[in-house]
Amino acid sequence: MQFVSNTVLRLDSKGRVSIPAPFRSVLMRDGFDGLYCYPALDQPAIDAGGNALMAEIETLIAQQPLYSVARDHLALALYGTSETLKVDAEGRVILTSHFKEYAGISDQVAFVGLGHKFQIWEPERFRAELAEATDKVRALKADLGARKPGGARE
């Protein structure tokens, strides 16, 4: 099972947000108590997931030669900025102030499924990002379509 779809949820007065139930069930199957998170590298969003995501990070770092500079940088930038958030009995987490600041989150967040992981966005920023991505996809499709003399259409 994978993380799909997107949902916007509110933070309560204590800064808690419910993880969408479908995501929770994926995490549960992954067998991980908590939520592994880190700031997305090139987006103002938080990457989140369970064991699968953590293993991915670990593998990435383990591929680098021991004691190499690249490995040190990876470990610092990834492990150093990661958090394992606790999930309460109702399936909620509290985002650290650092995460909220990085993603520009105040009182609402968008959970966005990306297959093996998901992201947490400030809803407005996510809409913008999505619109941009959609445009790119349209352009790509138009480009692909133009190469088919038959006038292929979806």
Add this chain to the structure above:
Amino acid sequence: MQFVSNTVLRLDSKGRVSIPAPFRSVLMRDGFDGLYCYPALDQPAIDAGGNALMAEIETLIAQQPLYSVARDHLALALYGTSETLKVDAEGRVILTSHFKEYAGISDQVAFVGLGHKFQIWEPERFRAELAEATDKVRALKADLGARKPGGARE
């Protein structure tokens, strides 16, 4: 479980700092009473950990040929500068003046998880180092992403 995330904590008037609770629990599981520390080789920071870290150092040195210059230097640089700090009942340590000087620490420190070990930084220096490491990682990721069909070789 591993050391992840970063936390900034204050030193009190006696020079004591609390080890972040999540780190403490990792150390406890490691079954090591105290905190094994030494100056990081190529960063103005202190490497710290428990049995796992000590074993790593031991292995590193053991890999060098007996009586080799490299081995002597490693042993001197690592064993010679290591300290096992005492942890008090509240989970605090007192950094030696040598460590503080080496890392430029005065009244605050950043604890930074690196997986199997963690580092202790002067917070401002850590921010700078993190920014640099993040840039490097972005470049690395861009490089990996560029290896598409028809493009760069593996």
Add this chain to the structure above:
DNA sequence: GGCCGTTCCATTGACGCCCATTTTGTCCCA
């Protein structure tokens, strides 16, 4: 006797845990 380091105790605020309420979506039945 004073200084220094260690252990123990007190305070404060944040967080974890528990329970109540509201909202949403679904299914069943009239």
Add this chain to the structure above:
DNA sequence: TGGGACAAAATGGGCGTCAATGGAACGGCC
């Protein structure tokens, strides 16, 4: 096909515990 009951999800809040911090008490050493 509309209404209503039911279940699941999301939300709100109270309270106890623990982490971080500060300071006092104790003991040894110079």
